[in-house]
Amino acid sequence: xxxxxxxxxxxxxxxxxxxxxxxxxxxxxxxxxxxxxxxxxxxxxxxxxxxxxxxxxxxxxxxxxxxxxxxxxxxxxxxxxxxxxxxxxxxxxxxxxxxxxxxxxxxxxxxxxxxxxxxxxxxxxxxxxxxxxxxxxxxxxxxxxxxxxxxxxxxxxxxxxxxxxxxxxxxxxxxxxxxxxxxxxxxxxxxxxxxxxxxxxxxxxxxxxxxxxxxxxxxxxxxxxxxxxxxxxxxxxxxxxxxxxxxxxxxxxxxxxxxxxxxxxxxxxxxxxxxxxxxxxxxxxxxxxxxxxxxxxxxxxxxxxxxxxxxxxxxxxxxxxxxxxxxxxxxxxxxxxxxxxxxxxxxxxxxxx
Ligand code: NAD
Ligand code: IPM
Ligand code: MN
Numbered sequence: 389x390x391x392x393x394x395x396x397x398x399x400x401x402x403x404x405x406x407x408x409x410x411x412x413x414x415x416x417x418x419x420x421x422x423x424x425x426x427x428x429x430x431x432x433x434x435x436x437x438x439x440x441x442x443x444x445x446x447x448x449x450x451x452x453x454x455x456x457x458x459x460x461x462x463x464x465x466x467x468x469x470x471x472x473x474x475x476x477x478x479x480x481x482x483x484x485x486x487x488x489x490x491x492x493x494x495x496x497x498x499x500x501x502x503x504x505x506x507x508x509x510x511x512x513x514x515x516x517x518x519x520x521x522x523x524x525x526x527x528x529x530x531x532x533x534x535x536x537x538x539x540x541x542x543x544x545x546x547x548x549x550x551x552x553x554x555x556x557x558x559x560x561x562x563x564x565x566x567x568x569x570x571x572x573x574x575x576x577x578x579x580x581x582x583x584x585x586x587x588x589x590x591x592x593x594x595x596x597x598x599x600x601x602x603x604x605x606x607x608x609x610x611x612x613x614x615x616x617x618x619x620x621x622x623x624x625x626x627x628x629x630x631x632x633x634x635x636x637x638x639x640x641x642x643x644x645x646x647x648x649x650x651x652x653x654x655x656x657x658x659x660x661x662x663x664x665x666x667x668x669x670x671x672x673x674x675x676x677x678x679x680x681x682x683x684x685x686x687x688x689x690x691x692x693x694x695x696x697x698x699x700x701x702x703x704x705x706x707x708x709x710x711x712x713x714x715x716x717x718x719x720x721x722x723x724x725x726x727x728x729x730x731x732x733x734x735x736x737x738x739x740x741x
Contacts, residue, residue: 391423392696395455395661400434400473401670402729403461405678406685409733410459414689416737417701417708428455434465434473443476449484453660457692460665461685466672475527482520485660487653488551489558490520490632491691492667494639494649499714500723504616504642512643514622515566517559518632520653522551523583525629547583547628552590558656559626560598570623571595571603574611574631587628608635615639636667640684645722647681652691664692678728681720683709686736708739 396411398404411427418424430451437443443463445451452458458481463473481487494516496502498509529543556573563571573591577584588605595603606614608631614621615638627635640649649667666684674680686709693702712718718735719725727735 389423390426391418391698392456393426393428393454394692395452395458396427396429397432397458397477398429398461399432399463399670400465401462401672401675402680403433403463403670405675405680405729406666406682407459407461409682409729410685410689412733413686413705413708413736413740414693414701416740417693417705418698420704420740421698421701423698432477433463434468437468437472443472452481453485455661457661457696458663459689459692460663462666462668462670464670479525479527481663482653485663486521486655486657487660487663488519488521488554489652489654489656490518491652491654492516492518492632492636492639492649494636494643496643497648497710497713499716500644500648502642502644504619507619512619514619514639515562515624516632516636516639517555517562517624517626518636519551519555519627519629521629522546522548523629545580545583547586549586549590552587553594556590556594556626559624560594560601560603563601563603563624564598566623568623569601571601572611572622572625573603573605574608574625574627574635575605576608576631578607584628591626611635612638615642640667645681647684647720647722648687649684650687650691652688652695654695662692662695664688664695678730679721680729681722682729682732686733704740705736708736711739712736
C-alpha cells in the first residue's frame with residue numbers, strides 16, 4: 389500500500405547523493421510495516437536553472453503542494469548566485485508553505501567522538517526550535533545609489549507578535565513533553581531593543597502559561613559560549629531565524645559532525661506539506677566524491693516518518709542508525725572513517741534487518 393507521496397528535491401552538490409541513500413533506508417524501514425511511499429523526484433537545482441532559466445517551474449509550487457511531504461537535499465552552487473538558488477527555492481518554500489517551525493535536534497550518539505573533551509553518549513541532547521519564516525531573513529530592504537560612493541544597503545528584520553508567539557508555543561509544548569522540561573530562549577535584546585525586545589516580551593508571556601517548564605533567557609553570544617562550555621545544560625532551545633541557523637551548525641558539530649544534523653521544517657497546522665532536509669549545505673568541496681555522510685539526511689527522513697505518523701518505522705530507523713554509529717565499523721571521513729555514502733546506507737539497512 390502506498391502510504392504517502394513524497395516530493396524529492398535533491399538539489400545541488402551532495403544533496404542528491406545523501407537523499408538517494410535516505411530514500412533507500414526509509415524504504416527498508418517501511419517494508420517491515422508492509423507499506424511503501426511513492427517518491428516523486430523533481431530535478432530543480434542549479435543545473436536545471438542553467439538549462440531552463442528557472443530554478444523551479446511556474447507550476448512548481450502547485451506540484452509540491454500535492455505531496456504529503458517534501459524531502460530536500462541542499463541547494464547552492466559556486467557558479468549560480470544565491471539570489472537564484474537559496475532565494476528562489478529554499479527560503480520561499482519555508483515562507484510559502486508557512487513552515488514556521490524549524491526543528492533541529494542535536495544528540496551525541498554512543499560511539500561518536502565529540503570535538504569537546506570527555507562528553508558521554510547522550511550528554512548532549514537538545515532540540516533547537518528555530519523561527520523559520522520571518523526575523524532577520526525577511527527579504528525586506530534594498531540598495532540605494534548602487535556603484536557610487538554613497539551606496540547604501542538596508543535590510544530590515546521583521547519580528548511579529550504572532551510569529552514570536554507561535555514558535556515560542558511550539559517550543560514550550562515540546563519542552564513540556566521532555567523529561568527535563570527545560571527551555572532556553574535566545575536573545576540579543578541588550579543590543580536590538582525593538583525586535584528582540586518584542587521576542588523577550590512574548591517569551592515571558594508564554595512562559596507564564598507553562599509553569600511546569602523551567603525556562604530562562606540567554607544572550608546569543610553567551611549561548612554560543614555555553615554550547616561549547618556546557619552543552620549538557622540545554623534541553624529545548626528557541627531562537628530567531630538567524631540565531632537558530634548559526635547555533636545549529638554549532639549544535640551539530642559538538643555532536644560529532646554537521647553530517648549528523650537533521651532538520652524538519654514544519655507547518656504544525658498541516659495546511660501545507662512539511663519539508664525535511666539535512667541542516668548542512670551542498671558541500672561543493674566534497675560533492676561527487678561519494679564520501680558525504682548521509683546520516684543527517686537519513687535522520688531527517690526519520691523526522692518525516694514521525695511527522696507522517698509512522699512512529700514504528702521511525703523508531704526502527706533511529707535504532708539502526710544508533711547501532712551503526714555504536715559499532716563504529718562503517719563511518720564516513722567526517723567521523724574519522726573511510727566508508728562511502730552508500731556504505732553507511734548499506735550498514736543502516738543491514739541493521740534494520
Ligand atoms: P556546507 O554545509 O555545504 O559545508 C560546510 C562544511 O561541512 C564543508 O567542509 C563540507 O564538506 C562539510 N559537510 C557538509 N555536509 C557534510 C556531510 N553530509 N558529510 C560530510 N561533510 C559535510 O556549507 P557551505 O560550504 O557554507 O555552503 C555550501 C553551499 O550550500 C552554499 O551555496 C550555501 O548557500 C548552501 N547551503 C544550503 C543549505 C540548504 O540547502 N539547506 C544549507 C546550508 C548551506
Ligand atoms: C540552513 C542554511 C540556509 C539558512 C541558507 C542556505 C539560507 O544555512 O538551512 O541552515 O540559513 O537557513
Ligand atoms: Mn545553516
